[in-house]
Each structure stands twice: as C-alpha cells, then as structure tokens.
Amino acid sequence: MSLPFINFVYVISAALFIFGLKMLSSPATARKGNLLSSLGMLIAIIITLMNAGLDYKWIFLGILIGSGIGAFVAIRVEMTSMPEMVALFNGFGGISSLLLAWTEYHQLAWAEHPHRELSVFISIVTFLSAFIGGVTFSGSMVAFGKLSGKITQKAVVFKGQHIMNAGILGTALVAATIFCITPASALGYVLFALILVVALGFGITSTIPIGGADMPVVISLLNSYSGIAACAAGFVISNNILIVAGALVGASGIILTNIMCKAMNRSLANVLFSGFGSTTAVQAGDGGPQGEVRPASAEDVYYILEAADSVAFVPGYGLAVAQAQHAVKELGDLLEANDTEVSYAIHPVAGRMPGHMNVLLAEANVPYDQLVEMDDINPRMDSVDVCVVIGANDVVNPAALDDESSPIYGMPIIETHRAKTVIVLKRSMNPGFAGIQNALFFAENARMYFGDAKASIQALVAEFKND
Amino acid sequence: MEPVYLTFVFVLAIFLGFELISKVPSTLHTPLMSGSNAISGITLIGAIASMESDNLTFAAVLGTAAVAFATINVVGGYMVTNRMLEMFKKKEKTEGDPR
Numbered sequence: 176m177s178l179p180f181i182n183f184v185y186v187i188s189a190a191l192f193i194f195g196l197k198m199l200s201s202p203a204t205a206r207k208g209n210l211l212s213s214l215g216m217l218i219a220i221i222i223t224l225m226n227a228g229l230d231y232k233w234i235f236l237g238i239l240i241g242s243g244i245g246a247f248v249a250i251r252v253e254m255t256s257m258p259e260m261v262a263l264f265n266g267f268g269g270i271s272s273l274l275l276a277w278t279e280y281h282q283l284a285w286a287e288h289p290h291r292e293l294s295v296f297i298s299i300v301t302f303l304s305a306f307i308g309g310v311t312f313s314g315s316m317v318a319f320g321k322l323s324g325k326i327t328q329k330a331v332v333f334k335g336q337h338i339m340n341a342g343i344l345g346t347a348l349v350a351a352t353i354f355c356i357t358p359a360s361a362l363g364y365v366l367f368a369l370i371l372v373v374a375l376g377f378g379i380t381s382t383i384p385i386g387g388a389d390m391p392v393v394i395s396l397l398n399s400y401s402g403i404a405a406c407a408a409g410f411v412i413s414n415n416i417l418i419v420a421g422a423l424v425g426a427s428g429i430i431l432t433n434i435m436c437k438a439m440n441r442s443l444a445n446v447l448f449s450g451f452g453s454t455t456a457v458q459a460g461d462g463g464p465q466g467e468v469r470p471a472s473a474e475d476v477y478y479i480l481e482a483a484d485s486v487a488f489v490p491g492y493g494l495a496v497a498q499a500q501h502a503v504k505e506l507g508d509l510l511e512a513n514d515t516e517v518s519y520a521i522h523p524v525a526g527r528m529p530g531h532m533n534v535l536l537a538e539a540n541v542p543y544d545q546l547v548e549m550d551d552i553n554p555r556m557d558s559v560d561v562c563v564v565i566g567a568n569d570v571v572n573p574a575a576l577d578d579e580s581s582p583i584y585g586m587p588i589i590e591t592h593r594a595k596t597v598i599v600l601k602r603s604m605n606p607g608f609a610g611i612q613n614a615l616f617f618a619e620n621a622r623m624y625f626g627d628a629k630a631s632i633q634a635l636v637a638e639f640k641n642d
Numbered sequence: 643m644e645p646v647y648l649t650f651v652f653v654l655a656i657f658l659g660f661e662l663i664s665k666v667p668s669t670l671h672t673p674l675m676s677g678s679n680a681i682s683g684i685t686l687i688g689a690i691a692s693m694e695s696d697n698l699t700f701a702a703v704l705g706t707a708a709v710a711f712a713t714i715n716v717v718g719g720y721m722v723t724n725r726m727l728e729m730f731k732k733k734e735k736t737e738g739d740p741r
Contacts, residue, residue, distance in 0.1 A: 185687075192681055193662065199674055200665040206727040209677055213720040216680070220716075223690045230695040230702060237689070237706040241713020248714070249721035257672055257726075264679035264719055267711045271685040274708035278692050282701045290694075296645050398675055401682045410648055412688050418648060419655045420684035426659025427678045431671060523668060530671030537729040543669055 184222040185416040191215025192420055196427075202543045219416055254538040255495045258527040262318040262394055268401030268424075269311025272408040273371070276304035279411050280367060284359045297411060298355040302370060304407035306347060309374025310381070311400040317382040318393050322527055328387030337448060340380055347373045385447065388492070388569070390527045391435045392446045399428020431529050438523035438549075440575075440585040466617035468604065471624050473631070476598055477638035479622070483560035483596075485516040487552060489589050490532045491525045493566015493602070497628035503565065504539035506632050509639040518545050520552040520562075520589050522570035553590050562591040564599045564615075566628050572613045581611060597621045600628050673726045680719025686712035 192215050198208025224234070252260045280301050283293040291297075320326040347370060354366040385393050402424025409417025436443050471479075480486060488503060507517045519541060521532045533546055552559075564571050571591045574581040591597045592615050599616060601623060615621055624631055666674050689708035697705065 193658065195677070196659075196662045196666075199670055199677065200667065202667075202670060202727075202730040205670055205673060205730065206724065209673070209720065209723045209727055212677065212681065213724075216684070216716055216720070219684070219687050220690065223687050226691055228694050228696070229690065230693045230697060233702050233706045234690055234693050234709055237709025238713050241686075241710040242717045244710075245714040245716065245718030246721060249718040249725065252722060254726070254729075257676070257722075260718075260722065261672070261675050261679060264676070264715050265682075267715050268679060268682035268685065271683070271689065271708045271711035271715070274704050274711065275685050275688050275692065278689070278697075278701045278704040278708060281704065282692070282697055286696075286698055286701075394675070398678060398682075402678065405682050405685050406652060408685055408688055410645070410652075412692060413648065414688050414691065415648070415651055417684050417688050418652050420681050422652055422655035423659040423662070424678040424682045426656050427663040427674060430660065430663045431675065434668070434671075521668075528672060529675065530668060530673070533669040534672040534726055534729070537669075537726070537731075540729070540731065543730050546669055548668060 181222050181226065182415060185219060185414075188215040188219040188416055189419045191218070192423060196423065253498075254500075254534055255498055256323070257534055258390060258394060258531060259319050259322045261528060262315050262322055262397065265394065265397040265401045266312045266315030266319065269308040269315060269397075269404050271308075272401070272404035273305050273308030273312065273374075275408045276301045276308065276411050277367075277371075280305075280358070284364065293358050295355055298358040299351075300407050300410035301358070301367075302351045302354060304404055304411050305367070306351070306370055306374045307400055307407060308404040309371055310378040311397055311404055313375040313378030314382040314393075314400070315378075315397050317379055318390060318397060321387060322390060330386035330389075331383045336380070336384060340377065343373055343377045343380065347377070381447070387527070388524075389439075389446050391524050391529055391531075392432055392439075392443070394528050395428050395431035395435055396443075396447075397428075399425050399432060402426075402428055435524055435529060438587060440583075440587065468616055468623050469621065471598065471622035473624075473634040473638055475622065476624050477635055477642075479561055479596055479598065480510060480515070480563075480635065481513065481639075481642075483510075483515055485518075485559050486510055486561045486563060487547070487559050487591075487594070488517070488519045489525075489562055489564045489567050489571060489591055490519065490521065490536070491565065491567025491570060492527060492531075493600070493628050495526055495531065495535060495566075497566065499565065499629035499632055500535040500539040500541075502629050502632040502636065504536070504541050505636050506639070507541065507545075509636060513639075518547045518552070520547050520549065522549050522567070522589050525567055525570055549587060549589050556590050556593040559594040560596065562589075562594040562597045564591055564597060565632070566600065568601075568613055569611065571615055572611060573615055573618075574611060574613070578614075583611060591615065592618050592620070595620060598624050600624050600626070600631050602627065669730070670727075673723050673730075676719055676726065677723040678719075679715050680723060683712045683715030683719060686716055 195208040195212025198204040283289045406421030575586040
C-alpha cells in the first residue's frame with residue numbers, strides 16, 4: 176500500500192472523528208456519533224496494518240493484550256467510578272505517546288540504517304512527546320489514586336513545593352537543550368532517560384497538591400495533555416492523523432478545563448498551585464455562620480414533598496459515594512405520579528469530573544430533559560417549592576454570593592436558599608471539601624435530614640408507598 | 643513531511659476542535675471525555691506504523707507496549723462511551739410509572 180493512498184484514507188478517518196464529535200452536540204445523536212468515530216479509528220487501524228514490512232507478531236500481541244484489558248474495564252466499570260477510569264485512560268494515552276517517541280528515538284539513534292535523519296526538529300518533538308506523555312502518565316496515576324481513595328484526597332502541600340517544581344522543570348529544560356544538540360550520542364541517550372525520570376516525577380509533584388474536589392479541573396487538564404502528547408508523537412513520526420486527532424482531544428480538554436475553572440470562579444493557576452482545601456480547612460474551623468439547625472425525620476420530609484408542586488433535586492459527590500442515583504429516580508417517579516413537577520439541577524463541578532452527575536442520573540434512567548443546568552434553574556428558583564440537596568455542599572453555599580471573606584466567594588452556585596423549602600441530605604454537620612461552614616444549613620427555610628443518602632431516600636420511598 | 647506543513651495541519655485542527663467541542667452540552671461532558679480518551683488512543687496508528695520488521699529488539703518491545711496501552715484506550719474508550727450514551731434517553735411515554 177503506497178503512502179499517499181494511506182494518507183488519503185487517514186483523511187476519511189479524520190472526517191469521521193470530526194463528524195463523531197459534531198454529533199455529540201445532542202444526546203439524541205451522540206451514540207451514532209461515537210460509532211462513527213470508532214469506525215474512523217477502525218479504518219485507520221486497518222489501513223495502517225497494510226503498510227509494507229511490519230512486524231505483525233509484536234503488533235498483534237500488543238493489540239490482543241490491549242483489547243482484552245480495555246474491553247474488560249469498559250464492561251466492568253461502575254458509572255460512579257467513571258472519573259477514575261477516565262483518569263486511568265488519560266494516563267494510558269500519555270504513556271503510549273511516551274513509548275512511541277522512545278521507540279522512534281531508539282530506532283533513529285541506534286539502528287545501523289535508520290530510515291531518516293534524527294534532525295533537531297525531530298529531537299525537539301521527541302522531547303515534547305516523551306515529557307508531556309510522562310507527566311500525563313504519572314499525574315493521571317496520582318489522580319486515579321486520589322479518586323479511587325487509594326491515596327489521600329487531601330491536598331498534599333509542603334514547604335518549598337513550588338521551588339522544587341520550578342527546579343524540576345529547569346532541569347528538564349536544560350537536559351532537553353543538550354539532548355536536542357547531540358541526540359544520537361551516548362550522552363544524548365542518558366539525557367533522554369533523565370528527561371523520562373524527571374517527567375514522571377513532575378507529574379507526581381504537580382498533581383499531589385491538588386485536592387479531591389478540584390479533580391474535575393485536573394482530569395480535564397490531563398485529558399488535554401494526553402491529546403497534546405499524541406500530537407507531539409504525530410510530529411515525531413510525521414503522521415497527520417495523530418496530529419489531527421491529538422489536537423481535537425487537546426482542544427476538548429482545554430475547553431473543559433476552562434469551563435470547570437469558571438464554574439469555581441478560580442484561575443487555572445490557583446487550582447494548580449494553591450493547595451486549596453488544605454489551608455482553608457484550618458482557618459475556617461471557628462467563626463463562620465452559627466445557629467440552630469432544624470433536623471427533620473423521614474416522615475417530616477415526606478409531608479413536605481407530598482404537598483409540593485415542584486421539586487428540584489440538587490445532587491453532589493455524596494450521591495455518587497452513596498450510589499443513591501437509582502433510589503433518587505424512584506423517588507422522582509413517585510413524586511411525578513403525585514403530580515409534582517420534578518427536575519434535577521446540576522452544578523458544573525458537582526461530582527469529580529465534568530458531567531459526572533448527568534451520567535449517574537442517566538444510568539438511573541432519568542430522562543435528560545429533566546436535567547437542568549445551574550443557569551436555567553437559578554432565575555426561576557423563587558417558584559420552586561422544595562429543593563432536595565443530596566450530598567452537595569459548597570455548590571449550594573450562599574457564602575459564595577454574600578461573604579467576601581469566604582474562600583469560595585464569587586463562585587456561581589445553585590441558589591437553593593431562595594426556594595420555599597430546602598431539604599439537605601447529609602451524613603453529619605461536617606463542612607464540605609473547602610472546609611467552610613454552610614449558612615444554608617442554618618437558614619429559616621432549611622431542614623436537615625441526616626443519614627446515608629441512599630438509606631434516607633429509600634426511607635422516603637417507603638413512606639410514599641405506605642401511603 | 644515538512645514541519646511547516648505539519649504545524650499548519652495542527653493549528654487548523656486546534657481551531658476546529660474548539661469550534662466542535664464548545665457545542666457539546668454539559669450533560670454529555672463525561673462521554674465526551676471518555677470518547678476523547680478513545681481518540682487519544684490514535685497513538686496506536688503511530689505505534690503500528692513504527693513496528694517495522696527490521697527494528698531493534700528493544701524498540702520492538704517498547705513499540706509493543708505502546709500498541710498495548712493505546713489499544714486499551716481505543717477499545718475501552720469507545721466501548722465505555724457507547725455504554726454511557728445508551729443510557730441517555732428521552733422522556734418515555736411510560737414515565738411516572740415506578741418500577
């Protein structure tokens with residue numbers, strides 16, 4: 176198969192990726208879009224396998240292993256664990272770009288008859304691909320560890336962290352400069368190895384200071400990195416399809432990162448470097464809103480809900496932890512049967528990744544036209560009878576609107592405190608991730624309904640059914 | 643292919659990506675991410691193409707690992723995205739009928 180023909184087929188694949196992404200603009204066409212995108216990938220793989228002179232035994236070994244693991248994970252993963260899985264896959268994207276760059280470099284530098292010259296340009300993009308790929312891999316592994324609870328979700332900060340990171344980056348740049356001048360020498364190889372080690376280290380030290388609730392930003396950013404690493408790998412082997420696909424992924428990650436940062440009213444730099452959540456938790460220990468909490472029993476909540484004309488559920492990470500999505504849907508159905516208007520108001524950073532809550536509710540068969548965005552529910556919040564806050568805290572904290580001293584001041588929130596009644600489902604009175612006490616819990620129109628989210632909702636369902 | 647030409651393709655693709663992704667509703671952001679995981683498995687194409695039969699053994703081992711990791715992304719990414727998107731349904735006529 177000739178190279179121009181293969182490149183021509185790559186154009187078709189790229190077009191299919193683009194159509195696939197375009198069809199993601201509506202839930203109705205999204206599934207077909209994903210199939211189109213996967214068709215584009217399949218075509219690209221088949222045509223690449225038709226290249227002359229390939230070593231098929233190694234290729235098929237790799238594909239066999241990869242398909243097995245990939246399919247196993249995809250079938251087995253729980254919807255609540257989706258953030259961990261995406262973090263893991265971000266990392267795999269990064270490491271495969273690193274390995275590809277390494278393969279090509281090793282071949283160009285050490286083979287007796289390399290098929291092309293190891294130019295300065297190739298050296299630069301090799302460094303970029305290996306470095307970004309390495310940072311993506313180790314950073315994603317840390318993110319995965321935090322999300323799956325294998326390592327602490329807290330922000331780990333220590334003195335001199337920024338200086339150390341700057342030092343690591345400086346080392347990488349110096350090593351890279353010398354590497355690009357003499358890539359094919361023994362020194363070049365040593366420096367390349369050093370760059371790999373530094374990249375892996377930097378991924379860890381730059382992700383470890385970021386706390387659990389900032390994970391939506393980190394995952395989005397690492398998603399972007401994995402695309403950019405693929406892009407750089409495309410430059411290394413002069414392959415158009417890698418560059419196009421990598422750029423699409425890179426752009427996607429950057430947009431999501433931006434949306435997440437805006438939804439928290441913080442800059443990317445602030446998320447990455449401030450160690451948010453570790454420092455403020457200490458300061459906010461005392462002070463803050465105090466007052467009387469009004470606890471409610473399942474029966475009290477049942478009467479409130481039973482009398483309501485409109486109910487808006489506001490889910491947060493607690494919903495995912497308690498796996499309460501099916502119970503919530505069941506309660507929603509009972510409310511609808513009772514002629515109550517039900518909607519689900521979703522904050523952009525609720526959960527641990529962009530769109531996390533939407534997927535959980537979709538899993539529980541909640542139709543997507545009942546999922547309402549923050550900007551759509553807030554203007555009509557005054558007319559909502561009951562807001563049921565399930566395992567969310569900071570995203571409904573009115574301090575973000577009126578308390579200038581609050582660390583989350585300025586963050587857009589779902590203004591549940593304006594609803595006629597707010598029912599807050601919570602395990603205990605512990606403050607949320609940001610360590611800030613929530614004035615909502617002490618508000619006149621608020622009732623606290625303590626307990627595990629799933630058990631609490633099931634108790635309400637039982638109340639409705641007994642009636 | 644020359645660097646300038648590749649960079650040209652890169653810049654256009656970035657702009658196209660921004661246009662496309664900004665139209666994806668927030669409801670679909672998780673499938674978007676797992677779907678882009680799958681697309682970032684595009685490294686598989688590069689890894690396959692670099693596996694020439696006269697490669698050094700060490701390069702072949704590295705390449706095989708690259709193929710394996712990228713395939714995890716491609717297969718896992720598309721399958722899990724499909725699984726998720728299957729769940730996004732419109733309101734059915736039988737709604738209000740508790741299971």
